[in-house]
Amino acid sequence: MGAKKVQKSYEEINERIRKGEAVVVTAEEIIDIVEEKGVVEAAREVDVVTTGTFAPMCSSGAFLNFGHTSPKIKAHRVWLNNVPAYAGLAAVDIYIGATEPAKDDPLNKVYPGSFDYGGGHLIHDLVAGKEVELVVEGYGTHCYPNKLVQMRVTLDDFVDAFLFNPRNAYQNYNCAINLSDKVIYTYMGTLKPQGGNVNYCSAGQLSPLLNDPYYRTIGVGTKIFLGGGEGFVVWSGTQHNPHVPRGANGVVKGPAGTIAVVGDLKGMKPEWLRGGSIQGYGPTMIVGIGIPIPILDEEMARFTAVKDEEIYTQIVDYGVDYPQGVNKSYGEVSYKELKSGQIILNGKEIPTVPLSSYLKAKEIASILKEWIQDGWFTLGVPQKTLPI
């Protein structure tokens, strides 16, 4: 791109935010601004672009410390509202994962199982201020003699509670069809036989990592909207893979980058962390994430102006290929096509079904915009950007 005509530092932008002078727009609004004024002028005018996504994110969970009881116990097995938590940590530290089904769940015994309650629901209930039942079994040691603790607790009773999601906000994702001859129930939703519908799960032009395709501004220390509160990117997420084919605009054409995020559960809101039940698959958590992207120069203005018709993904068969580990694409479609309600595959019209809420993604981007405009939410300077 040669010498940049516009150059702004994080410090300059943060100074403007603190003074209440920063110009903040959403990833939808920047599209028109760039179209109208060009990237250079847009970069001059706009300081921050806010993104958002609200979708099932299975790789999520929370670390909880339930505090010492008397007599003390070293947790060996733990259940919260009957949902097992992992206790292989120090005495009263546990981790509850979003996809953990309740102990007595019939799972898929009567197929497709409904998975009414799991880790995601439990985390939501805690954030909603509900009382939950904590059961802890210990095997007894000299220092931790207690063998059973049973109590009703709320989020306030926990000494510490923070969300720690090892993989969220996938930069793009496959869209799913089913080429087998029976209905299947997957983490990508219900898929009718013989390509009866195609399901997709991305906020497209609003999605955080699709607005910063080379992770120039997203990395360890980036401050984000997480579950309605403040969170941070703390590492690249599991399965982060920047080496996915990209379009001329730099945008990946399949699942690529991911982030690991953390945030204080006590500052989150129940409407942005929702328990989910995916029929035939399992419980999950629907997580709201928004990332502010600083417009450091005209390149960032161009990146954030990406629109649905410029973002492509692959059609993958979940009937046979995916479960067998076969990596095959049946075609490429844009999010504009997916959002239109139908795509054409081999001459056949197929209805499309979203799993990620575009409406809520937009709301998150707007909330984050307000937070920044209000002057209290400044940008975190990444100490190490995601691997590229």
Added chain:
Amino acid sequence: MLYTQKIVLRFSKKTWDKPIVYRLAKDYNLIFNILKASVFPKQESLMVLELSGTEENYHRGIEYLMSKGITVEPIEHDIERDEAVCIHCGACTAVCPTGALSIHRETMEVSFCTEMCVGCELCIKACPVRAMKASF
């Protein structure tokens, strides 16, 4: 007196291709109106029917359907959406056979049209946050 009922039929793989529904008219003198059909060759299919006739013929017709291995469920529940719970994801539109649940493309808002709903209840478990509810 004319007896009218709305029912949901679920066909297994084996029965889909038989002209069963037409026998209802021929042998049981029932007037039928197919409100919705999603029939896939060689797989489970679903059909929503409105049947009218004498009450006796209606029950004989239902018995006939069941004898052919078809699951028959009357539509007796009103389906409601809890607006405070719905997150407008769109997952339910994969299963709704009538288009009662549909997406407004401009805003990507998911709307629920009670008049178009036939009460098949497929959306209840397809909705990840359980916004769709049957009231008795």
